[in-house]
Amino acid sequence: MPVTLQKGQRVSLAKEAPGLKRCRVGLGWDVKQTDGGQDFDLDASILMVGSDNKLCSDKHFVFYNNLESPDGSVKHTGDNLTGEGEGDDEVLLI
Numbered sequence: 001m002p003v004t005l006q007k008g009q010r011v012s013l014a015k016e017a018p019g020l021k022r023c024r025v026g027l028g029w030d031v032k033q034t035d036g037g038q039d040f041d042l043d044a045s046i047l048m049v050g051s052d053n054k055l056c057s058d059k060h061f062v063f064y065n066n067l068e069s070p071d072g073s074v075k076h077t078g079d080n081l082t083g084e085g086e087g088d089d090e091v092l093l094i
Contacts, residue, residue: 022094023093023094024092024094025044026088026089026090026091027042027044027088027089027091028083028088028089029042030083031082031083031084041080041083042083042089044063044076045076045092046069046092046094047061048060048061048062048069048074057070062074062075062092063076064076064090073094074092074094075093076090076092077090077091078090
C-alpha cells in the first residue's frame with residue numbers, strides 16, 4: 001500500500017493497514033541548489049523508543065552512521081548525499 005506524504009501530513013498505519021508486518025519508508029528528492037548556490041542533503045532516520053517514550057539506547061537510533069538496530073528489525077540502506085537518480089534516495093526497512 002504506497003502512501004505519499006507531504007510536509008506536515010500524517011497517516012495512521014493501524015487504521016490503514018492493521019495487518020501490516022513490514023514497512024518500507026522511502027525518502028526521495030531531486031537535485032537542486034538553494035538560492036544561495038549550496039547543495040543540500042536529506043537524511044532518513046528512526047528513533048526506537050520504549051514504552052516510556054524514551055530512546056532505548058544510542059544503538060536504537062538508526063541512520064546513515066548506524067545502519068541497523070540491535071535486533072535487526074530496522075535497517076537503513078545507506079546514505080545518498082545528492083538525491084541524484086530516480087525513485088527513493090534513502091530507504092528504511094522496518
